[in-house]
Structures are given as C-alpha cells and as structure tokens.
Amino acid sequence: MPSAKNLGGGADVTLDDTAFGAKFNGPLVHESVRAELAAKRQGTASTKTRGEVRGGGAKPWRQKGTGRARAGSSRSPIWTGGGTVFGPRPRHYTFKVNRKERRAAFRSALSIHADRGSIAVFDPKAFDDVSTKAAAKLVTDWGVKGSLLIVLGDAEERVALSFRNLAGVRAVIPTTNVGVADLVGAANVLVSPTALEELTARAKGEKKEEASA
Structure with a gap:
C-alpha cells in the first residue's frame, strides 16, 4: 500500500491504493496538462x-x-x-478532455508522488497562529529539495499565510483548484488531512471535479 510521511510525528499515513497506486499514464497526463494550460490562455x-x-x-x-x-x-x-x-x-484555446481521462491523469499525477515519496501530510492546527518560521522549519525537517506545492482544504485558507512566502513554494491552493498541471509541476506535495481526503475522493470519482481539473 502506498504511504505518505506524517510530518507531525507518528506513523506514516496510508494512502488509498486506487487513488495513489495507479500506473503512470504519460499520454493522458500530457493531454490533461495541455488542456489545463490552454484553458488559462x-x-x-x-x-x-x-x-x-x-x-x-x-x-x-x-x-x-x-x-x-x-x-x-x-x-x-x-x-x-x-x-x-x-x-x-x-x-x-480550450479543448475537451473526457472526464474519465482527466480522472485517470489525476490519479497518475498523485501516484507518481506517492511512488517517489514526495508527498507528505501535516497538521494544519499547528498554524492557527500564523508563523512563517514554523512553516520553514516543517519543510526543512522534511528534508526534500525542489519546488513545493501546498494543498489545503477550502476552510483552511488561514494556514496559507504561513507558507505562501517561503522560498521554493510553487503555490498554496485549495483542493478544488488543484489540477494535473499543478501536481506534475511540483517536485513535492504537502497536504493537510482534509485535503488528502478530498484529493482521494476526486481521484476515485466520489466528488464532482472542477472544470479546470
């Protein structure tokens, strides 16, 4: 079973095998990334x-x-x-990618991070009081290199204040706005437990996808 490191201490978080254990499908990921970037033009x-x-x-x-x-x-x-x-x-410039294809590409993007060990879970309650210093220490203790994507639940926007100015942070976005391009464009992904549940639900088709996904 795939797992993610728990930066708050304790055992690693077990990830859903359907959402994070899929085989990487390069052509589908490429098509989805093209569609997302084209839609922004x-x-x-x-x-x-x-x-x-x-x-x-x-x-x-x-x-x-x-x-x-x-x-x-x-x-x-x-x-x-x-x-x-x-x-x-x-x-x-928009063009359509079928829902099943988008979902498969989304699973591929999540699975590649799980396979590489570049996804981790943290406790957002530790950042109820805004602290960029604490956020920097959390990332440093993780010990990863490269760009970082922070994914939060829709009600956790206050947590973003601690991470948004850190060097190397590519973006701090809610799960509803996360696309395949965001996932494959970041070297590492840091998610809250709520965001992890929502990402899993989206990947499995249990939650309605956003148009940009």
Missing part, C-alpha cells in the same frame, strides 16, 4: 486587416507615369502602417 491578441486600418481610401498616385510601382492603397500589408495578413484574432 486569454486569447485576446488581435490585429487589424487592411480593411480595418484607418485611411488608405485614395489611390496614393496615378497608375502610370511616375516610375514607381503600382499602388492602390497606403494601407496595403506591404506598406508601413498597413494591415496585417493572417495576424492573430480573438479566439479560445
């Missing part, structure tokens, strides 16, 4: 075509006799200040 880049650029209504010079190339408009794409050909237009 604004897609507001826009350029004007020659028909939208102001001016250029009159022919710059007569067709023949000037010795210059023929020109019908000063807003031609080959002119400075002219329109853009095939430039970016407002669009959306």
Whole structure:
C-alpha cells in the first residue's frame, strides 16, 4: 500500500491504493496538462486587416507615369502602417478532455508522488497562529529539495499565510483548484488531512471535479 510521511510525528499515513497506486499514464497526463494550460490562455491578441486600418481610401498616385510601382492603397500589408495578413484574432484555446481521462491523469499525477515519496501530510492546527518560521522549519525537517506545492482544504485558507512566502513554494491552493498541471509541476506535495481526503475522493470519482481539473 502506498504511504505518505506524517510530518507531525507518528506513523506514516496510508494512502488509498486506487487513488495513489495507479500506473503512470504519460499520454493522458500530457493531454490533461495541455488542456489545463490552454484553458488559462486569454486569447485576446488581435490585429487589424487592411480593411480595418484607418485611411488608405485614395489611390496614393496615378497608375502610370511616375516610375514607381503600382499602388492602390497606403494601407496595403506591404506598406508601413498597413494591415496585417493572417495576424492573430480573438479566439479560445480550450479543448475537451473526457472526464474519465482527466480522472485517470489525476490519479497518475498523485501516484507518481506517492511512488517517489514526495508527498507528505501535516497538521494544519499547528498554524492557527500564523508563523512563517514554523512553516520553514516543517519543510526543512522534511528534508526534500525542489519546488513545493501546498494543498489545503477550502476552510483552511488561514494556514496559507504561513507558507505562501517561503522560498521554493510553487503555490498554496485549495483542493478544488488543484489540477494535473499543478501536481506534475511540483517536485513535492504537502497536504493537510482534509485535503488528502478530498484529493482521494476526486481521484476515485466520489466528488464532482472542477472544470479546470
């Protein structure tokens, strides 16, 4: 059975085998990460075509006799200040990943952390009084290297105040906002018991997934 280190002392926390013992599926994880990152793109880049650029209504010079190339408009794409050909237009980048595929990718991301031993559980009650020093000591005592993702329950937002300014902390987010990209983008994951239960429920399909997941 997979397990996670208990940073509060005591025995390691046993993890659900369905949620944390899945075989890593690289293609599904890649597709889910692409979908999540694409959904965050604004897609507001826009350029004007020659028909939208102001001016250029009159022919710059007569067709023949000037010795210059023929020109019908000063807003031609080959002119400075002219329109853009095939430039970016407002669009959306989102694409659909099936719910079962997203869930399988989510299990893969959780399982890879369980397999590597890069996931741990801590007691959030120790941070009812905000203390960045205590949070730094907790992480240092864990002894891991690399970026760190802190996952909390929705009602534990106060705990985030102790961790958010630590060096190496990639993000401090509630379970409802955790996506596959967040999990695979962090070298280590630190979760509260409540967050662990919610992540397990999401991975097993016992809790409704967020659109971003």
